Amino acid sequence: MSALDFVVLIGSMLGIAAYGIWRTRGHRDLNAYLHGDGQTPWFAIGLSVMATQASAITFLSTPGQGYLGGLGFVQIYFGVPIALIIIAIFFLPIFRRLNVYTAYEFLGRRFDGKTRLLGAALFLVQRGLGAGLTIYAPAIVLTTVFGWPLDLTIICSGLLVIIYTVAGGSDAVTVTQKYQIGIIFAGMVTAFCLLVAKLPAGLTLTDTLALAGGFQKLNAVNFSTDIHERYTFWSGLLGGTFLMLSYFGTDQSQVQRYISGASLREGRLGLMFNAVCKIPMQFSILLIGVLIFVFYQFEQPPLLFNPASHQYLAQHVGSGQLEALESGFQKTHNQARQQIENWLDARHSGDETGARTAFAAAAAAQQQGETIRAQAEKTLSAANSGTTANDADYVFITFILHQLPHGVIGLLVAAFFAAALSSKSAELNALGSTTTIDFYRHLFKRDATDAACVAASKWFTAFWGLVAISFALYAHLVENLIQAVNILGSIFYGVMLGLFVVAFFIRRVGGTAVFWSALTAQALVFALYFNLTISYLWYPLIGCAACVLFSLMLQAALGATNKSAPASLVS
C-alpha cells in the first residue's frame, strides 16, 4: 500500500470515529445511551441493520465464494424478506409498546426472571464467544496480504471501536454506521466498475454471462431436496427464514438497532429497506466474484491466492515440487485461455459447432487446472496437519492489490475495516446493554439510578471489547475454536427463537414450561448436531420447533397456568 492508500484508510476510519464521538457528546441518560435520541429516521435504521449484519468477512470472502462456487450462496438469504416481514408485523410493535431496552427484558415480562436470564445468557455466550472474530477474521487476511503486524492491527482497530462505542452508546453506533456503509458501498461500486473495465475489450455482456454460466458459476438456484446439500432453494427458504428470524428477531445486536427508531413506522421501514435490498446486495457481491473468475480466464491467476499457503509450500515441500505444480497450472491456464479465445471468435462469427468444441476444450483444460490447484491444497494440508488454504478469503484482496490503482486500494481496505468496525460496534453495544439491563440492574442493583446504569453500561461495553481483542489475539492458536464458535451460533439460535415464538404466539404456556423445554430442545439440537450431517441451516428450524413442541407438551402435563399472559404481551 502507498502513502495515499494509508491516508485514505486512516483518515476515513479516524474521521468517522471522531465524528461519532462529537455528534453524541453530552448524552447522559440511560434511554439516550441505549436507545439513542429517539429521532432516528428509517433510512438510518435500515443502513444500521445492514451494517450490523455485514461484517468485513462478508465483503472479503463473499466475492471469493462467487469465484470458487458461483452464485449458489445467495440462496441463504432467501429467508430474509419473509423473516423481516414477520418481525415488522409481530415482534417490533410489542418491543416498542413495552419500551424495552433488550429483547430478553420482554421475556422477563412475558414469562419470568429465569427465562429472561436464559435468553440473555444464550445471547451473551454465543455473541461474546464470537466477539473476537469480527476483528480477527479481516485482520488475519489483511495482515497476511500486506505484511502488517497482526497483533497491532487487532489492538488498534479494537481500541478504536471501543472508544467511540463506549463514548457515544447506541447513537454513536448508528451515526458511524451510516458513514461506514457509505465507504463500503463506494468501495464496492468502484471495484465493480474497474473490474468491468478490465475485462477484455471484445467481451460483451452476453459473452461474459455465457462464459461464467458455461463454467457453472451462474447456478444461483438449486431445487434439490437433498438435506445434506448446504445451499438449496429449500434450505434457504425454510431453514434460512428461521435462521434470519432468529438473528434479526432475537439477537440484541439487531433488535437494539431497529427499536431505536423515532416511531414504529421508522423501525418498520428500516426493516423493509433491508428486506428489499439484501438479496440484490448479496447477489452483486457474489457477481463481483464471478466477474473476477471471468477476468482470470484471460490473466494468469496464482496457484493459491493465500500468500501464506504459497510461502509454506515453498518452504516445506521443496521448490521442485512447487515449481512443477505451478508450471502445470500455468500450462493448463494458457490452454484454457487459447480455447476461450477460439470460442469467442467462433461465437462472434456464428459458428456454433466450433464454439461448442472450443468451449469443451477450454472446460477440460480448466478442469485440469482445478485438479492441480486441489493437489496443491492437498499437499499443503498434508504438510501442515490439516491446514487449508482458505482461498475464498484471499481472492478479492489479491485482485484488489494487483489490479487496482493506489487510492482505490486504500478505499477498499478502508471499506473492509469500516465493515469490521460497524458490526463490532453494534455487537459491543448490545453486549454492554444486555449485561447492564438483564444482569446488573435485574440481579444486583434493582434500584440503580440512570447515571449508575450508564456508567455500568460503559464499563461492560469496554469489558466486552477487551474480551474481543483478547480472543482475537489468541484466535490464531486455536483455529478449530473459530469453527466451533460459528457452529455454536447456528445451533443456539433455534432455541432462542423458540422462546420468542412461544412468548409471542402461545398464550397458555408459562415460564416454567418454556424454560425447561428450551433446555431440553437445546440438548436435542446438540445431540442431533453430533449425530447428523445435515446443513447447519436446518438447526434453527429444528431447535425452534422442538422448543415450541416441548413447551406445549410440558404445559399440558403441568396443567393450566395460574394466569394467562396479558393480551399486551402476545400477538
Add this chain to the structure above:
Amino acid sequence: MKSETEETGLPFFRSWKSVYLFVLGSFVFWVALLIALTKIFS
C-alpha cells in the same frame, strides 16, 4: 390493532399490507431473475 393502523407515510403504499406485498413481490422478482440466470446460462 393500533400499530397496524399507523400510516406508512409513503406515496404509493398507503397501508402496511401493500408495503409487505411490495416486498414479497420484489423477492419473487429476484428469485425469478436468479432462476432465469441459472436456466439460460448454465
